[in-house]
Amino acid sequence: MRPHPRPPMQRGKVRRVSTMLALVALLSLLGVSLSSSTAVAAAPSLTIVSPVDGAMIANGTPVLVDFRLANFAFVQPGQAGQIGSPNEGHANVFLDAQYVRLLTVVEPFSLALTSGAHTIRIQLVADNGTPLNPDVSASVSVVATHGPDGGVPHVTILSPTPLEATGHGLYVSYRIENFTLVEPRGQPNAPNEGHVQLLVLRDVVMEVTQYDPVLVVSLPEGDISITVRLVNNDNTALSADASSTVEIHVIASSSVSLPLVSNGGIALLLAFILVVLILRRRKLSAGDANARGGNP
Amino acid sequence: MNARIFALIVAILGMLVASGIPASNGRGAPLPTLSIISPTPNEVIGNGTPVAIVFAVTNFNLTDPGNGTSSPNSGHIDVFVDDALTAQTSVNTIVLPLPSGPHTIRLRLVTDNGSALNPDVTASVSVMVTGGPDSGTPGLSIVFPRGGALVGTDSTLSFQVTNFVLVAPGGPAGVPNDGHIQVYLDNASYAELTDDAPLHLNLKDGPHNVTLQLVDNQGGPLSPDVTASLYITVQALLGRVTPFDATPYLALANLLIGLGILAAIYRKLEVR
Numbered sequence: 001m002r003p004h005p006r007p008p009m010q011r012g013k014v015r016r017v018s019t020m021l022a023l024v025a026l027l028s029l030l031g032v033s034l035s036s037s038t039a040v041a042a043a044p045s046l047t048i049v050s051p052v053d054g055a056m057i058a059n060g061t062p063v064l065v066d067f068r069l070a071n072f073a074f075v076q077p078g079q080a081g082q083i084g085s086p087n088e089g090h091a092n093v094f095l096d097a098q099y100v101r102l103l104t105v106v107e108p109f110s111l112a113l114t115s116g117a118h119t120i121r122i123q124l125v126a127d128n129g130t131p132l133n134p135d136v137s138a139s140v141s142v143v144a145t146h147g148p149d150g151g152v153p154h155v156t157i158l159s160p161t162p163l164e165a166t167g168h169g170l171y172v173s174y175r176i177e178n179f180t181l182v183e184p185r186g187q188p189n190a191p192n193e194g195h196v197q198l199l200v201l202r203d204v205v206m207e208v209t210q211y212d213p214v215l216v217v218s219l220p221e222g223d224i225s226i227t228v229r230l231v232n233n234d235n236t237a238l239s240a241d242a243s244s245t246v247e248i249h250v251i252a253s254s255s256v257s258l259p260l261v262s263n264g265g266i267a268l269l270l271a272f273i274l275v276v277l278i279l280r281r282r283k284l285s286a287g288d289a290n291a292r293g294g295n296p
Numbered sequence: 297m298n299a300r301i302f303a304l305i306v307a308i309l310g311m312l313v314a315s316g317i318p319a320s321n322g323r324g325a326p327l328p329t330l331s332i333i334s335p336t337p338n339e340v341i342g343n344g345t346p347v348a349i350v351f352a353v354t355n356f357n358l359t360d361p362g363n364g365t366s367s368p369n370s371g372h373i374d375v376f377v378d379d380a381l382t383a384q385t386s387v388n389t390i391v392l393p394l395p396s397g398p399h400t401i402r403l404r405l406v407t408d409n410g411s412a413l414n415p416d417v418t419a420s421v422s423v424m425v426t427g428g429p430d431s432g433t434p435g436l437s438i439v440f441p442r443g444g445a446l447v448g449t450d451s452t453l454s455f456q457v458t459n460f461v462l463v464a465p466g467g468p469a470g471v472p473n474d475g476h477i478q479v480y481l482d483n484a485s486y487a488e489l490t491d492d493a494p495l496h497l498n499l500k501d502g503p504h505n506v507t508l509q510l511v512d513n514q515g516g517p518l519s520p521d522v523t524a525s526l527y528i529t530v531q532a533l534l535g536r537v538t539p540f541d542a543t544p545y546l547a548l549a550n551l552l553i554g555l556g557i558l559a560a561i562y563r564k565l566e567v568r
Contacts, residue, residue: 076388078354080328080369090388099334102350102388112345129352169450183492186432186458205440206454206494215496218448235456263546270553277560284564 044072044087046124046138050108055142056191058149059180062110063142065093067122072136074104077127084127094121113144115233116188147192151178153242155196155230159213165249166219172198173213174228174244181209182233189232197235199227207235219250328356328369330405330419339423340472342430346393347423349375351403356417358386363408371407394425397468428473432459436477436510436524440494443526447497453506454494455524460510462490467513478515480507499530 050066057063073088093101095111096118103109103122111120121139124132131137147153154177160166180193184207198206198214201224208214216226229243334350341347357370361384365371375383375390378399383390392401402420405413428434435458441447461474465488477489481497482505489495489508497506507525510518 076353076358078329078352079357080355099350100348100389102333102352104387114343114345168448183462184456184458185429185461186435187429203440204454206452207439207456207492208454208494209492214494215452217450217452217496260541260543260546263543263550267546267549267553270550270557274553274556274560277557277564281560281564 042071043134044124044132044136045070046072046091046122046136048120048122048138048140051140051142053140055140056149057113057142057144058147058192060115060144060146062112063120063144064108064110065120065122065140066108067106067138069106069124072124074106075127076104077102077129082127086126086132089124089126089132092123092125094123095119097121113142114187115144115146115182115190115193117141117143143191145180145190145193146182147180147190148178149192151192152240153177153179153192153230153238155179155228155242155244157226157228157244157246160226160246160248162246163249164246165251168219168221168250169215169217170219170248171213171215172226172228176211176230179230179242181211183209184233184235187233189234189236194230194232194238197229197231199225199229201225221250223247223249326355327415328405328413328417329354330356330373330403330417332401332403332419332421335421335423337421339421340430341394341423341425342428342473344396344425344427346391347399347401347425348389348391349401349403349421350389351419352388353405356405358388359408360386361408361410365408368407368413371405371413374404374406374410376402376404394423396425396427396463396471396474398422398424398470424470424472426461426471426474427463428461428471429459430473432473434458434460434473434510434518434522436460436508436522438506438508438524438526441526441528444528445526446529446531449499449501449530449532451497451499451528451530452494453497455492455508457492457510460522462492463513464490465513465515469512469514471513475510475512475518478509478511480509481505483507501530501532503527503529 047068048065049068051057051063069091071087073085074090075082075088077090091101091103092099093103093109093111095113100111101109119139119141121137123135123137126132156175156177157172158175159173160170174196176196178192181195182193184195195207195209197204198208198216200216200219205216206214225245225247227243227245229241230238232238330351330353332349332351335341335347351373355369357367358372359365359370361372372384372386373390374381375385375392377392377394379402382392400420400422402418405417407413437456439454439456441451441453455477457477459473462476463474465476467474478485479487479489479495481499486506487495505525505527507523510522512518
């Protein structure tokens with residue numbers, strides 16, 4: 001039996017249906033490929049390798065920040081004819097929320113820090129400068145100091161020695177360990193840095209930032225104590241007290257004054273004149289008596 | 297007729313091509329731009345820290361100087377500080393250590409051979425660098441002696457400065473939070489201090505007034521004025537122990553002896 005040919009209207013309908021099926025198949029294939037490509041492209045990641053969180057940046061040195069990048073390519077922003085890609089861009093660096101660097105190469109960079117606590121944050125951004133979605137950033141907190149990164153601060157008075165007898169003025173010399181002297185300028189406290197307070201009895205008479213001997217004058221008479229104390233930038237004592245005290249004896253110096261000398265000298269002179277006058281009077285009296293006795 | 301119309305259309309098209317295509321080319325290739333992101337204009341850079349200059353370019357490829365490329369849209373940046381060429385860079389951040397004072401930083405896009413673009417593409421920013429902190433109000437206080445104290449002729453004065461750094465006089469004017477201390481003794485200029493070392497005083501007996509004043513590099517007072525003042529009384533031999541002061545007794549003895557001399561002389565004259 002010979003099959004019957006389909007009418008033209010039915011043929012057109014079949015063609016439309018087959019075209020739609022082909023489109024659906026194509027779109028589904030495209031969807032599969034797109035979803036598979038999304039699954040393959042891992043999210044960008046950023047890690048700060050150094051310094052570690054809470055690290056102390058000692059001796060007033062800049063901090064060297066080392067970081068690692070994955071699934072993200074650094075490119076120079078603003079290139080001619082640049083077409084942005086979701087996994088490329090650059091990084092912005094913030095020091096305590098202040099913008100300080102724009103990074104286009106994955107290599108360590110250094111930042112100068114003032115004493116105190118700081119937060120360093122690196123953020124990945126697209127070529128046009130907008131943050132990624134979701135945001136990719138890494139931050140680390142550090143403490144910067146001019147002091148050493150270890151050891152316990154300690155101070156020892158070298159001179160005067162205990163119970164030494166001195167005059168009213170003397171040089172106090174001391175040795176400081178594990179502590180760096182910085183001028184107090186209202187900056188935040190930082191570990192192992194600060195200045196020296198010098199106390200006579202219990203009064204602070206000087207604040208100094210020198211390692212050389214300090215001249216102290218007008219010391220009161222008698223047995224007194226001299227203390228050298230290490231303190232923070234805000235004048236507070238260190239968490240572990242670092243001080244050294246020595247007892248000395250201040251000897252009285254000559255208390256001769258000009259009025260005393262002049263009065264004493266004049267008194268001696270007058271007394272001499274008086275004695276001479278008295279002796280001469282006695283001599284005259286004796287002469288008169290002899291004259292009367294010989295020739296009454 | 298048709299040939300005329302055709303010729304007219306061709307002429308119009310030719311004019312459009314001659315005038316329009318170059319214009320569209322000019323609009324299609326945007327010019328390079330340069331902008332400074334950080335620091336912001338007139339920003340104060342404190343604590344003497346180096347200045348980090350962050351900038352952005354568009355339509356320009358940054359390449360290392362001397363790499364041989366010759367394109368009007370690639371090259372590097374010349375960095376000028378106060379109109380002096382200071383550095384070249386091909387990355388978006390450059391760090392410059394600058395002395396205290398006002399500075400103008402100017403960046404210029406240049407091609408690999410160092411020639412400026414046409415038209416010239418530059419960006420500049422003015423900053424103020426100071427050795428002191430970038431914020432905070434300067435303060436000054438006298439630590440020792442206390443006001444009204446009785447001190448010897450030889451004494452020391454210890455003080456503390458906050459939010460201000462002491463530097464040698466004569467630096468640039470207008471630098472915030474940086475300068476020195478002017479010392480006045482009894483309202484007369486006495487000394488200039490440029491460090492924290494205690495001030496050694498050698499004063500004669502009597503009451504005195506000592507005033508410390510923070511001043512800028514030109515010697516002018518800060519605004520608002522920052523001073524610390526105290527009154528002290530100087531007494532010679534303060535702290536010396538005097539077991540017995542015979543001065544008044546010797547004075548009395550002088551008087552008595554003088555009278556005795558007068559009496560002796562009078563008697564002598566009377567005898568004669």
